[in-house]
Amino acid sequence: MASARRISGPCRAWPADSAFIREVLDRIGDKWTVLTIGTLGAGGPLRYSDLQASIPGISQRMLTQTLKHLERDGLITRTPYAEVPPRVEYELTDLGRSLMDAVTAMVGWAATHHSEIAGNRAASELTGVGRVRSAVSAPTG
Amino acid sequence: MASARRISGPCRAWPADSAFIREVLDRIGDKWTVLTIGTLGAGGPLRYSDLQASIPGISQRMLTQTLKHLERDGLITRTPYAEVPPRVEYELTDLGRSLMDAVTAMVGWAATHHSEIAGNRAASELTGVGRVRSAVSAPTG
DNA sequence: CTGTATCCCTGAGGATACTG
């Protein structure tokens, strides 16, 4: 047990214990973050209310929080205009755009394979493969 | 080609309302899923206990659930051997490997930029930019 | 060894009301 890692069995070539994996997931694993980045990437500078309108279902709380996180990490810029009524515009930085590219790739993968996945899932339903919980459906003796 | 990418105000060019975006996120947004796929991708066929050992911190519940989800979607195969003691091996399918590639790209992005992000975040701490909650730190007025 | 079933707690996030 105390011996180092068992190279022969499990392979530790992957940074499963690396903190930055977690960092990525915290970023792109949040659907609002992805949707926000995608929306900004597609639409150039957008203001708060435009973002809210463009991302169906997002709450003020989540939009604000997401924007702050993204700004904090340097993925977007926040530009307030000292006029009335108040106006604030958000825009992707270069860093943000680079993430956008990676995200787009993921979305591309999803677009390509999601029907296949759906098919597999449907098939699994029939065969009972991969059933997570022991189904409420009693076998009806 | 839809040149209708012109944007005035909110842009709906992004499938922010598409269900399959959500599907992807449900998949790759889960850290255990990513770690599991990564581990399987790096180490060939692995058994249950090897996976558990290779993914620090994962609980039996989560490992089982993750594996079932992945199997159900056709991303991995589950191969039980009728011997004693019981042995079950998990392995990526081609579909799973294709997702692995996309995930690897994301991880690559993270590896490349995470120090930059960390820097931005640290800088933001100093300037107070992007503060999510109104800081406990009273301005010592 | 390979799971399954339960309990339980934390915190993500929606709804709502208020401010500058």
Place this chain on the structure above:
DNA sequence: CAGTATCCTCAGGGATACAG
């Protein structure tokens, strides 16, 4: 318009015990 503050729900997921 552009947020902030608060309440409250509910489900993700850890710990644990049990089964084949």
